[in-house]
Every structure is written in structure tokens, then in C-alpha cells.
Amino acid sequence: MTWAGTALLILEGTLLAVAMMDEYGPRGLLAVLVIALFAYGVEALGVATGFPFGSYRYTDVLSPQLPGGVPLAVVFAWLVIVIAVHGLTVRPPLLVGGSLSVSILIGALFATLLDLVLEPVAFHLENYWQWLAPGRINYYSIPWVNFVAWFGVALVILAVVSLVLYHVPAFQNMTSFATRIPINVPTWLYFANMLMFGLVDLTHGYYLAAAIALFAFILPLILLPLLLAPSPYHPILTVMPADGIEQDQAFQPQRKRVKKGKRKRH
Numbered sequence: 634m635t636w637a638g639t640a641l642l643i644l645e646g647t648l649l650a651v652a653m654m655d656e657y658g659p660r661g662l663l664a665v666l667v668i669a670l671f672a673y674g675v676e677a678l679g680v681a682t683g684f685p686f687g688s689y690r691y692t693d694v695l696s697p698q699l700p701g702g703v704p705l706a707v708v709f710a711w712l713v714i715v716i717a718v719h720g721l722t723v724r725p726p727l728l729v730g731g732s733l734s735v736s737i738l739i740g741a742l743f744a745t746l747l748d749l750v751l752e753p754v755a756f757h758l759e760n761y762w763q764w765l766a767p768g769r770i771n772y773y774s775i776p777w778v779n780f781v782a783w784f785g786v787a788l789v790i791l792a793v794v795s796l797v798l799y800h801v802p803a804f805q806n807m808t809s810f811a812t813r814i815p816i817n818v819p820t821w822l823y824f825a826n827m828l829m830f831g832l833v834d835l836t837h838g839y840y841l842a843a844a845i846a847l848f849a850f851i852l853p854l855i856l857l858p859l860l861l862a863p864s865p866y867h868p869i870l871t872v873m874p875a876d877g878i879e880q881d882q883a884f885q886p887q888r889k890r891v892k893k894g895k896r897k898r899h
Contacts, residue, residue, distance in 0.1 A: 638759060639695050639706040645822060646709025649716040652818050657798055664797045665712065671790050672711030677701030685782035688765040695761050704761075713822065715790050718743040720819030721853075723795060737791045739856065744787035745780055746849045747823070751830045752779070753839040773839060824850065 654661040679686045680702045695704035722740040723733070753773045755761045767774045831846025 635694055636696075638761065639704070642695075642706040642709045642713065645826075646712035649720075649819055649822065650712055652720075652816075653716050656816060660798055664794045665716075667793055667797055668712055668715045668790055669708050671793065672715075673699065673701075673703060673708050675786055676703040676707055676711075683766075685786065686779045687767075687776040687782075689762050689779075690765065691762045692760055694759065711790075713826070714744050714747055715787065715794065717819045717823035717826075718747075718787070719791060719794060720816075721823055723791060733795060737788060737795060740791045741784050741788040743823070743849065743852075744791075745784045746845055746852075747827060747830075748783045749780060750827060750834060750842050750846045750849070753837075753842050754830050754833050758833070758837065773842070 650665045653665055657664065675685070677700075678684060680690060683689075691698065691702055691704055691707070695706045698704050699708070718740040721743060723736045749772070752775050756764065756775060757773065764775055764779075767776050768778075770777060772780070827846050827849050831843050831849075834840075834842035834846065
């Protein structure tokens with residue numbers, strides 16, 4: 634089952650890429666390409682030089698590998714995380730406090746929280762990669778600089794994606810549950826991954842990581858008063874059903890009253 638991790642990451646990344654293209658059209662596709670290329674570039678730089686994440690290398694568990702020793706699945710993992718936190722914090726109507734910059738900062742925080750929760754599982758249990766120099770002060774033998782870099786890289790990618798999607802209408806099809814799925818699936822998938830990795834951390838004794846997962850679930854409740862602000866970032870075009878029969882039924886009482894009135898005048 635060594636292929637399962639690769640298959641799952643590619644499937645999740647593809648789902649969220651399609652969701653973003655469904656919502657933003659061609660600009661959504663451009664945003665997906667920006668995330669993938671930026672992620673591949675920074676990972677290849679990290680494997681070759683140790684900057685910015687620290688010294689590490691990927692094993693052959695995730696395959697195939699792209700030039701530079703970066704597994705293809707890792708690029709899709711970046712798609713999952715960036716699109717998910719964008720959908721959670723930046724995409725309207727969840728623009729935090731109406732401020733794009735604050736939303737990007739909080740999005741980078743959510744991305745870092747997920748990395749804090751998944752790292753012990755991916756490193757110690759699944760052996761997807763190996764840290765070569767964790768340092769004296771570390772987090773489950775993972776260098777702290779990795780998480781600082783995660784915050785910075787996620788911040789930059791979210792900022793670039795936000796510029797790509799600036800003033801692009803977000804089409805929110807509200808006609809049925811099925812058509813609302815592309816809008817909601819990034820947030821669902823973020824918390825599904827947080828729950829999965831948090832439970833694995835808990836069952837294997839990585840209690841700090843499990844506590845961080847719990848905090849990630851609580852944090853949106855703390856931020857709730859700041860959410861649902863109107864978005865100056867780009868407009869929302871909501872598609873609603875135009876059911877002529879329902880509208881006709883709604884006006885039936887008025888039509889009946891009009892008819893009665895005419896009869897009385899006669």
C-alpha cells in the first residue's frame with residue numbers, strides 16, 4: 634500500500650483544484666498553476682540547499698519524483714493546503730474583518746497549524762521524508778525553522794493567489810446541495826485532514842500535536858465575530874433558482890384578491 638499516500642494526495646489536490654476552477658473560472662486555473670509551480674520551486678530549493686525549511690530529503694515512499702528530488706504528491710499536498718486555507722479565510726464571504734491582509738495572515742497561520750499536526754505522522758510513522766539536522770531545540774525531531782518557513786511561504790503564496798484572483802467574481806451556485814459542494818469542500822477537507830492527523834497523533838502519543846489540532850478546530854469559533862464581513866476584495870455573484878412555478882404560486886393570493894375586487898365593482 635505504499636502507493637496509497639501518493640494516490641490520496643493527488644486525489645485531494647485534484648478535487649480542490651477543480652473546485653477553485655469551478656468557482657473562479659480561468660483565473661482559478663491560473664491560481665492553481667501559480668501554487669503548483671511556486672510549491673515545486675521552493676521544495677526543490679529546500680531539498681538542494683536546506684533553505685528555507687531546514688536540511689531534509691524525501692524518501693522513495695512517495696513516488697514518482699520530479700527533477701530535484703521532489704515527489705509529485707508533495708506538489709498536490711501544497712495545492713490541498715493552500716486552496717483549503719484560502720477557502721477558509723480569504724474567499725468571501727469569510728474575509729476576516731473585511732481586510733485582505735489580515736485574512737492572508739490568518740490563512741498562513743492555519744496552514745502552519747496543519748503542518749504542525751501532520752509532520753509527526755508523515756516523518757515518524759509514514760517516513761515520507763527525513764530531517765537531517767533537527768537541532769537541539771526541535772519539535773518531535775523536526776527543526777522549528779521548518780514551521781517559521783511554512784508560515785512565510787504560505788503567506789507569500791496566499792498573497793500571490795489573492796492578487797491573481799483580485800476583483801474576479803466568485804460564482805457561488807446556491808441552487809442545490811450538490812452545486813454548493815465546490816464552494817464548501819476546501820473547508821471540509823481542511824478540517825477532515827486536521828481530524829485525521831490529530832487522531833493519529835493522539836493514538837501514537839504525540840500529545841502536543843493533538844492539542845494543536847484541537848486548537849485549530851476552536852480557532853474559527855474565536856474568530857467568528859470577525860467573519861462574514863463584506864468583501865472589498867472581489868464581488869460575489871450568487872446563482873439562485875428561477876422557478877417560474879414557485880413565483881407564480883407566491884403571487885396567487887394577490888391575483889385572487891384582484892379578481893374579487895373586480896367582481897365587486899361589477
